[in-house]
Amino acid sequence: MNLITHVLIGVYIQILCFIFFAFPFNFLLTLLIAFLSHFIVDAFSKITYHTPEPHWDDKFWLSWNIIVRVSGYIAIILFFPYYLGMLFANLPDIWDWVIVRRIQKRRNINGEIDYHHNNFFHRIVDKIREKTLFWLPNWIYEKKAVIPEILIDIALIIGIIFLMI
Numbered sequence: 001m002n003l004i005t006h007v008l009i010g011v012y013i014q015i016l017c018f019i020f021f022a023f024p025f026n027f028l029l030t031l032l033i034a035f036l037s038h039f040i041v042d043a044f045s046k047i048t049y050h051t052p053e054p055h056w057d058d059k060f061w062l063s064w065n066i067i068v069r070v071s072g073y074i075a076i077i078l079f080f081p082y083y084l085g086m087l088f089a090n091l092p093d094i095w096d097w098v099i100v101r102r103i104q105k106r107r108n109i110n111g112e113i114d115y116h117h118n119n120f121f122h123r124i125v126d127k128i129r130e131k132t133l134f135w136l137p138n139w140i141y142e143k144k145a146v147i148p149e150i151l152i153d154i155a156l157i158i159g160i161i162f163l164m165i
């Protein structure tokens, strides 16, 4: 799923861990659960609008990607004290999409990028999805599939507010 969703999950997990566990378990469990959350959340990305390749000429794709990214950055600033949860909830994306993809791009001589290759953590996500969530519909190219992700994000924001008040 997108940056905003992983950020909100990370924040939610860190708040919960710090409510229920004492030092050092609050820290350790935040790192572990936030990291593992990425695999579960991404396994469900099949029911969200999530094209594997960019569609720069499609205004809907462009707007959606700007919204989920900018809202993600705003959430990072707003919830900065929960940076550990946010960081570990996004670690597989940082590794696969930022670090590995950058190296891969530099190595690519044909100018063609294979978006399915070399995604180390997301291959594990694909396996989890194939083994457990194969029964879910595949909406990655369906524009209406922004709705499930928006609903998840709203639920997370409400959950975070409830934990904070």
Ligand SMILES: [Zn+2]
Pocket: 001, 038, 042, 092, 093, 122
């Ligand atoms: Zn991911």
